[in-house]
Amino acid sequence: MIDACSLESRPLMSIDDALDRIEAAIHPVSGAEKLALKNALGRVLAEPVYSPVNIPHDRNAAMDGYAFASCDVVEGQAFTLNLAGTSWAGRPFQGRVQPGQCVRIFTGAVVPEQADSVVMQEHVQVRDQAIHFPADTRALQNIRKVGEDVKQGDLLCVHPKKLTAVDLGLLASAGIDEVAVKRRLKIAYFSTGDELSSVGKPLESGKIYDSNRMLLGGLLEDPCYSVSDLGVVPDNRHLLEDRFIEASKNYDVIVTTGGASVGEADYVKEILQRCGEVNFWKIAIKPGKPLAFGKIGSCHFFGLPGNPVAVVVTCQQIVVPALRRLSGAPSFKALRFSATCTTALRKSAGRREYQRGILSQDENGEFWVASAGRQGSNILSSMSQSNCYIILPEACNDVQAGDKVTVEPFSLLI
Numbered sequence: 001m002i003d004a005c006s007l008e009s010r011p012l013m014s015i016d017d018a019l020d021r022i023e024a025a026i027h028p029v030s031g032a033e034k035l036a037l038k039n040a041l042g043r044v045l046a047e048p049v050y051s052p053v054n055i056p057h058d059r060n061a062a063m064d065g066y067a068f069a070s071c072d073v074v075e076g077q078a079f080t081l082n083l084a085g086t087s088w089a090g091r092p093f094q095g096r097v098q099p100g101q102c103v104r105i106f107t108g109a110v111v112p113e114q115a116d117s118v119v120m121q122e123h124v125q126v127r128d129q130a131i132h133f134p135a136d137t138r139a140l141q142n143i144r145k146v147g148e149d150v151k152q153g154d155l156l157c158v159h160p161k162k163l164t165a166v167d168l169g170l171l172a173s174a175g176i177d178e179v180a181v182k183r184r185l186k187i188a189y190f191s192t193g194d195e196l197s198s199v200g201k202p203l204e205s206g207k208i209y210d211s212n213r214m215l216l217g218g219l220l221e222d223p224c225y226s227v228s229d230l231g232v233v234p235d236n237r238h239l240l241e242d243r244f245i246e247a248s249k250n251y252d253v254i255v256t257t258g259g260a261s262v263g264e265a266d267y268v269k270e271i272l273q274r275c276g277e278v279n280f281w282k283i284a285i286k287p288g289k290p291l292a293f294g295k296i297g298s299c300h301f302f303g304l305p306g307n308p309v310a311v312v313v314t315c316q317q318i319v320v321p322a323l324r325r326l327s328g329a330p331s332f333k334a335l336r337f338s339a340t341c342t343t344a345l346r347k348s349a350g351r352r353e354y355q356r357g358i359l360s361q362d363e364n365g366e367f368w369v370a371s372a373g374r375q376g377s378n379i380l381s382s383m384s385q386s387n388c389y390i391i392l393p394e395a396c397n398d399v400q401a402g403d404k405v406t407v408e409p410f411s412l413l414i
């Protein structure tokens with residue numbers, strides 16, 4: 001698709017252009033499967049769901065109290081009605097409410113057909129079977145109408161939608177016990193590098209523990225993905241090429257880390273070019289510059305840089321949005337807003353930087369952010385201590401304490 005030499009000499013592509021190229025290259029999977037509702041949390045709905053019923057199904061009481069007919073009320077006058085029986089939630093009153101009668105009723109219980117009002121029990125006086133209603137009793141209150149939440153035939157859940165706990169509750173309230181969801185994506189990831197040793201083994205001289213597979217395993221945890229850890233592949237052209245080709249036959253997406261740059265043992269982009277297509281390589285972000293995106297056969301390929309923080313940033317900012325698109329989920333924009341930076345930040349113009357920050361909110365609602373410390377793309381400890389990205393635009397230089405910066409919290413809870 002693109003030749004290697006021209007890739008080397010180009011100015012770096014912006015992350016916005018890279019995201020546009022990914023959007024153009026990736027189309028949602030078409031396969032779907034039926035799932036029991038209780039197993040569908042986090043999955044992407046494959047078709048819209050309409051309600052087969054009215055919710056509520058029956059008129060029912062919103063309060064514990066007494067149900068009566070408004071025609072028994074003379075406005076502005078106290079009145080007394082005789083108790084005809086009880087309507088329990090799940091066990092409706094079976095008889096007819098005659099003029100001059102009322103029914104004991106509990107929240108959620110069906111309101112007898114002849115009644116149109118419920119008064120809270122705190123507002124009446126009970127003497128034997130006679131219920132005394134005060135002069136200020138209001139009729140036509142405290143009744144939930146048939147279909148007031150959802151009407152039969154209404155759209156319950158739009159598609160595409162990633163089903164939340166609330167959606168499952170809503171679908172259950174309509175009696176739906178099975179939904180059609182998009183099939184799960186098959187994703188493989190592996191680390192590349194001769195220096196890597198898996199955790200659990202003693203560390204030989206010159207080796208480091210492989211943290212990237214642990215990172216990716218966590219970052220790619222999602223009910224829409226079936227994720228396979230394919231281990232560590234050494235820096236060997238033939239082995240790597242074999243692994244790429246083999247994995248591309250069995251997975252929708254391959255994510256690798258390491259070997260994406262220009263060192264003598266960095267083979268990822270070269271092999272991707274030989275056995276597939278490179279869509280782009282290198283983007284103007286820090287960390288994460290030497291990211292390679294392309295395809296081998298029908299399998300999408302993300303070659304992430306080896307530095308662990310670059311893995312986190314590229315996975316969150318680039319791979320996850322791409323996977324969401326492929327899974328059929330609607331696109332999702334992370335919340336970004338302005339905060340006052342309390343520390344100076346080093347930055348040179350050129351690449352967009354995703355610095356690690358610690359965000360807080362004061363009692364006046366103002367947002368403040370401080371650097372989480374050292375920003376090297378090998379410094380995973382400051383990433384672990386941070387709770388947001390401080391996003392510094394390409395053209396931005398050093399930031400002074402007191403400057404406004406854009407932040408993106410890792411979660412909505414800071």
Ligand SMILES: Nc1nc2c(c(=O)[nH]1)N[C@H]1C(S)=C(S)[C@@H](COP(=O)(O)OP(=O)(O)OC[C@H]3O[C@@H](n4cnc5c(N)ncnc54)[C@H](O)[C@@H]3O)O[C@H]1N2
Binds near residue numbers: 210211257266308
């Ligand atoms: N001459 C240049 N050198 C480098 C450039 C450049 O443009 N010109 N870019 C730098 C940038 S930016 C990055 S990011 C790294 C990325 O390099 P690679 O993707 O080729 O990654 P490696 O060289 O394999 O590893 C980099 C670093 O990360 C450690 N690593 C690798 N895998 C793991 C793992 N699974 N767990 C933990 N740590 C890992 C590795 O040991 C290296 O220290 O290139 C710069 N160089």
Ligand code: MOO
Binds near residue numbers: 289290305
């Ligand atoms: O892009 Mo690298 O991740 O800056 O260090």
